[in-house]
Amino acid sequence: MIRIHFLPLLCAALLLARTDAFGGEMPSPYPAPESGIRLTPPESAAPFLNEPxxxxxxxxxxxxxxxxxxxxxxxxxxxxxxxxxxxxxxxxxxxxxxxxxxxxxxxxxxxxxxxxxxxxxxxxxxGQEICLTPPMGWSSWYSYSGGVSQENILKTARLLVSSGLAQYGYRYVNIDDCWQGARGGKYRAIQPNKRFPDMKAMCREIHTLGLKAGIYSTPWMGTYAGYIGSSSPNPQGDYSSLALPENKRPQPDQLFGNCPGSQRLGAAKVGPVWMVTQDARQWAEWGFDYIKMDWYLIDVPNTERIAADLKKSGRDIVLSVSNSTPFEIAAPISRLTNVWRTTGDIEDHWGSLKKIASSQEKWQPYTRPGHWNDPDMLQIGRLGQVGKANTTFKPTRLTPDEQYFQMSFWAMVSAPLIISCDLEHLDDFTRGILCNREVIAVNQTFYGPSEKVLSQNGCEVWLKPLGKNRTAVGFFNTGNDRQTINVPLSGLRLKSPQNVRDLWKQEDAGTVSREMNVQVNPHGAALFLLEGKNK
Known part of the structure; x- marks a missing residue:
């Protein structure tokens, strides 16, 4: 099994060096918190080294x-x-x-x-492996979406730094669909539309801020949002035979119209001329560090070609493929890519979150350093409408408990932590969800895949090994009523006693000798770190 040495941060962050710091037994049942409150303690002015x-x-x-x-x-x-x-x-x-x-x-x-x-x-x-921890950062799709521009990408990059989110590991600033113009330049690669006057200067400023830059494309001729992709009908990169008349395009460079325009016009397929090779060179020259390649169905032959082109580009570029990877090809896709989508597009409501969380167990054996399952972006904070040129944002429709559920579950399954919210008006509760260093440390530490050890009455218990006799344990309630979840230490394959720390509250919860009894709010979660001996 591949192991990453457990980083020293967690030893300090979780304050688990001494058993006597925990006092008596953990309350039974351990009470659920009041809904809607920030559980993460106030941030300290003193320096603290975070992950990754x-x-x-x-x-x-x-x-x-x-x-x-x-x-x-x-x-x-x-x-x-x-x-x-x-x-x-x-x-x-x-x-x-x-x-x-x-x-x-x-x-x-x-x-x-x-x-x-x-x-x-x-x-x-x-060595040959990059992306050794799950990527953390921001994407434009659920915020600026159809109006993404160099101006608002750089604004977001500066906000990641000034807000302090970059200090907790949120480093990638990813442009999603809608940046594309026509083909040109020395590589005959996709050039940006007028909203991006200087890609190279933009990447340079992002790097100067200590961040990394991401971009989007597809091996199809047309993207989901109707822009040109990384294959073409002809060697010239001329898409006019498939495109809408100029007066029928929502935006000048949106050749195939709004979704599902590319499908209707026959552009939602890999074209006769493969152009990922020159596009990858262009992305590398501009300075991009991450590419999301988006098509359906994801397949092995095209993924092999994309991965090979990125490696020949002259720059380390993280490869993320989207969406809905067929489980039957999980093994080869997990070798070829750094990140692969295990689902369709997530939405900010409980039905979507519950459905995605319920489908992740089978994927866990494929995740490992450099290769991560992706159940899609965090639906936390103020969001825009997908495909729209948003200038205003609305709070996520996920309840506070559902936001704790998503962040806890994504931490347990080592998922990328990619946000897509408005950072200019980041409220205290959202910041508490996103900037809990102990929860992030669980996400960023890998000693083996997560495992579901209990599923009963709409409740689940997951565990994740963290090395050095430490185990993260997540309690999840998918039901509509508060429930008490009971699990014996033997069910967690742990010996008695175990010291317990509440990761969201960042406080010691006592010791457990026989079993854990934890109250969990409806659609909510509780996340703990246990330290003691494993069986």
Whole structure:
């Protein structure tokens, strides 16, 4: 089994070094919290090193890795025994450079401000695997959507930093559909429409902020939103034989009209001329770090071609494929890609969330460092209408308990944590959901896949091994009434006693000798870390 060494953050973050810190027995039943309140404690002004602290790159590829440290700014960063070929920006904590020799490089880092210092380690693994932890970041699809532009992408990038979300690991700024113009340039690649006047400058600014840039395409001739894709009817990249007349296009470059325009006009298929090769070179030259390739049905031959083109591009680019990967090809797809969608598009209501969560168990054996199941984006915060050029946003239709359910479940199954909300008006509750370092640490730590160990009366219990006698345990209630979920330690394959920590409250909950009895709100979740001996 592939294992990532359990990062030192969790030892500090979860405060589990001493048994006597836990006091008496965990209350039975452990009470459910009041609905609608922020459970995550206020953020500290003192520096704290957060996840991720593991990064993968191929030999000789450009490296950019930001030390994730929360706390009051200004902050100074330091590193001891930094590998040759790398340098650290002491003001931002961004590490850049190249390493040609394969291997694992672990070195000490420090973050300091007027309130104190935080020390820890960072590990860089140089080899053929990248994306060693589930990606965290933001996507434009459920926010700016059809109106995505260079201006609002850069605005979001700056907000990720100024809001502090980047300090908790949210690093990717991903453009979804609707950026495309016509083909051109030295590669005859897809060029951006007029809303993106300078892709290279945009990526450069995103990188200067210590973030990473993502983009979107499809191996089809036309995308779901009706823009051109990465194959073509002819070598010239001329799509006019399939396109709508100019006066019938919702936007000038939306050649095939609104969804399902590409399907109606015959563009929703791989065309005679494959153009991913030149598009990948263009994305690499612009400086993109992540690509979402979106088509249906996802298949192995096209995925193999896409993966090969990205590797030949000269840049490490994370490959995410969407949507609805057929389970029958899970094994080869999980080898070829870094991220693969296990579902159709998520929506911000309980029916969608419940359906997706109920389908994830069979996928767990395929997830591992560098390769992650993707049950789609977090429906948390203020969202826009998909496909619209949104300028205003509405709160998610998920209830507070349902938001705790989604974030807890995504953490347990090692899913990418990609948000798509308005960051300009981030409320305190949403921030508490997104910026709980102990919940994020569960998501970012991998010692093996998650497993459902109980399913009864609409309730489930999942466990995730975290190494060093630590186990994350998630309690989930899909029913409409508050329920008490009972599970013996033997059902968790754990020995008595176990020290228990409530991860959302970031506080010790006591010890458990025989069984856990946990009250869970309807459509809600509870998330714990247990430390003791495994059977």
């Amino acid at each position: 602290r593991l990064f993968g790159a191929r030999p000789g590829s450009p490296i950019q890795f930001a030390i994730c440290a929360s706390g009051e700014r200004p902050m100074k960063f330091a590193a001891a025994n930094l590998p040759p070929g790398l340098k650290l920006d002491r003001e931002t904590g961004v590490i850049t450079g190249k390493i040609s020799r394969p291997g694992a490089y672990t070195f000490s880092v420090q973050a300091a401000n007027s309130h104190g210092k935080a020390n820890g380690t960072v590990t860089l693994r140089i």
